Amino acid sequence: MIQLRNIRKSYKTGYTQLEVLKGIDLDIEAGAFASIMGSSGSGKSTLLNIIGILDEYDEGDYRLDGRMIKGLSQTEAAQYRNRFIGFVFQSFNLLPFKTAQENVALPLYYQKMDRKKRQALAMEYLDMVGLADWAEHLPNQLSGGQQQRVAIARALITQPKVILADEPTGALDSHTSYEVMQLFQKVNKEGITVIIVTHENDIAAMTRRVIRLRDGIIESGGVAASASS
Amino acid sequence: MIDFDKWQEIFNSIRRHPLRTILTALGVFWGIFMLVLLLGAGRGLQNGVEYEFRDDATNSVWVRRGVTSLPYQGLPKGRRIRFTNEDYDMLAEHFKEVEYLTGRFYLSGDQTITYGKTALSYSVRAVHPDHRYLENTMMKSGRYINETDLKEYRKVAVIGAVVQKDLFGDEPPLGKQIKIGSTIYTVVGSYTDTGGDDEMRIIYIPVSTAQKVYAGTEELHQLMFTTGDMGLEEIQQLQEEVRDAFARRHQFDVNDRKALYVFGAAEEYQKFMNLFAAIRAFVWFVGLGSIVAGVIGVSNIMLIVVKDRTKEIGIRKALGATPRSIIAMILQESILITAVAGYLGLLAGVGAISLMESIAVEYFRSPRVDLGVGIAATLVLVAAGALAGLMPARKAAQINPVVAMREG
Incomplete structure (x- = not known):
């Protein structure tokens, strides 16, 4: 599903170049449930952003579901994100002025889906994450765990091939964190590839594969690892 | 959707x-x-x-008399220029581009106008038939002064709407006799004027009649004409030519701006x-x-x-x-x-x-x-x-x- 070959990425900070990724080789098969771990500054979020086509890379090759992801126009990148990838963020990133239902339906708006159809689908996905009764609530009327479940529903509604979650439990207490992780497990069982960035060992332990990153290179769990491990 | x-x-x-x-x-x-x-x-x-500007034709030119301020060919300065019917005839004959031409003869001061027992005071202008075009006079009833009036020295008067109302009220004025000073005139027409009430407080009589009755000379006090659809530059040139012609006739220096006043409304406009x-x-x-x-x-x-x-x-x-x-x-x-x-x-x-x-x-x-x-x-x-x-x-x-x- 995901193939990374010698991916390099550096950021300009003032006059110096900060190399964040120093040649990443990584394969993640379809249907995987993986976590990317590492201390802050290890490059794990950057890696996730490159996989999610939110950020560009300087060198190397990236194939997503067999498609070369390189030198895409902004419009193409937006369409790939919309069709193939669902995002879940640490800070939920729900639009504060839209109800839970409208937030979930938003990705379908960019697929130009009919409004009624969209709202009905959004309701289905809200029901799936157990929040059907909260459809008309605004994000600030929901708890952190509920907000993250809305965000997961939003990520799932386009039926993406990959769910990318950046510290999805970072802002939640441990009980809620487990609930959210159970949800991810359920999603994964339906065949969707789930990749989670985290620095919490117990969260990583709930996935089936752990990729460790250190100073911009993969320390363990890279190409060599297999689903059976 | x-x-x-x-x-x-x-x-x-x-x-x-x-x-x-x-x-x-x-x-x-x-x-x-x-x-x-x-x-x-x-x-x-x-x-x-x-x-x-609506009252007067914007293409009108006014010629007024002055007093010479420069000596000319042995003639002293301070001579008063006077217009007569000959000046009117000269303009009519030599300036074919002139559209409408009229002279004016003013009766000195306001005149007492009497009809029946009503006696009121109005100003009286003695004019040529073309005068109506220069003042945008619009006939309300009857007719304006015409050539025959002039030729036969008829004692006829055209009165403004205000005069008519004041003197006659609702009575039809045509054919009625009014006294201007001590002379009896027959009312042949009444008019309105866009210039407002003051312009309708005037009585017009034939210029020849006024000259005969009130002056006994052929004097005119003022000459006015319109220039058709001439452009501003043509009008200005015409004004200079008119000044030239008057300077020759009345023997004053053509550069003597005080001997003759030629005023073009178009210029002002x-x-x-x-x-x-x-x-x-x-x-x-x-x-x-x-x-x-x-x-x-x-x-x-x-x-x-x-x-x-x-x-x-x-x-x-x-x-x-x-x-x-x-x-x-x-x-x-x-x-x-x-x-x-x-x-x-x-x-x-x-x-x-x-x-x-x-x-x-x-x-x-x-x-x-x-x-x-x-x-x-x-x-x-x-x-x-x-x-x-x-x-x-x-x-x-x-x-x-x-x-x-x-x-x-």
Whole structure:
């Protein structure tokens, strides 16, 4: 599903170049449930952003579901994100002025889906994450765990091939964190590839594969690892 | 359906920032309002002055007598120039380009006019038949002075509408006999005049009759003529030729400006028209200035809008919003606000102008604005507002979603 070959990425900070990724080789098969771990500054979020086509890379090759992801126009990148990838963020990133239902339906708006159809689908996905009764609530009327479940529903509604979650439990207490992780497990069982960035060992332990990153290179769990491990 | 969604998004955004929306709208509103108001007021001023000119033909030339101020070929200065019927004949014969020509003979002071037991005082002008065209006299009943009156020295009078009302009330005046001083005249016509009541307090009689009855000479006090559709330069040249002819006949230096006064209304009218051209240019300058201020206001606000919505734009991009859809979202809001505010400014401006219309001031009359100009200005402002919003919108669309989401 995901193939990374010698991916390099550096950021300009003032006059110096900060190399964040120093040649990443990584394969993640379809249907995987993986976590990317590492201390802050290890490059794990950057890696996730490159996989999610939110950020560009300087060198190397990236194939997503067999498609070369390189030198895409902004419009193409937006369409790939919309069709193939669902995002879940640490800070939920729900639009504060839209109800839970409208937030979930938003990705379908960019697929130009009919409004009624969209709202009905959004309701289905809200029901799936157990929040059907909260459809008309605004994000600030929901708890952190509920907000993250809305965000997961939003990520799932386009039926993406990959769910990318950046510290999805970072802002939640441990009980809620487990609930959210159970949800991810359920999603994964339906065949969707789930990749989670985290620095919490117990969260990583709930996935089936752990990729460790250190100073911009993969320390363990890279190409060599297999689903059976 | 999709359009409905777009509108909902826009109204949502507007509702969330009422103050910002109002400030943007106010800038645009004020720009259009001022432009419309200024254009209307400028127009009103012009109409007002044109109205002041309405009484007299704008192509009329007046020739008045003076006193020589330069000696000429042995003749001393200080000689009084006098016109006679010969001067009238000379103008009629030698200046074929003259359209209508008349002399005027004034009876000294106001005359007592008597009808039955009513005796009132009015001014009396003795004129040629063409005089009616120079004063824009409009016949209400009967006829004006004609050539036969002049030839036969008839004692006939044409009275103004005010005179008629004062002397006759509702009685028909035609054929009635009135006394001007001690001489009896027959009323043959009554007239109205656009120049107002004062112009309708005058009685016209044949010039030949007046010369015979009141002077016993062929003297004329003044000569007036119109120039048809000649241009300003032709009129000025004609005026010089007339001056030349009079200088030769009356033997004064042609450069002696005090011996003869030749006054062209067209010249004066042209001066006013030039003034208005200047005022119009000024009005446009100020009006466009306020529109530019409105545009700058819009672009400023759009910059703030984009800054404010950076995080939202980042989220939308992560969810699959294309740059085009981001630009459209921001521009549509800007266009909606400027269009509505511009339209309201147009309405308010037109409303204010119709209020001004009820104000009666001299030199100010029927202010009016070309609605096409107002609509064009609004469209320009909307387009400029969109253009002003385009830069920040494009910038917003290029934002890296990761960086954008980190904000706020």
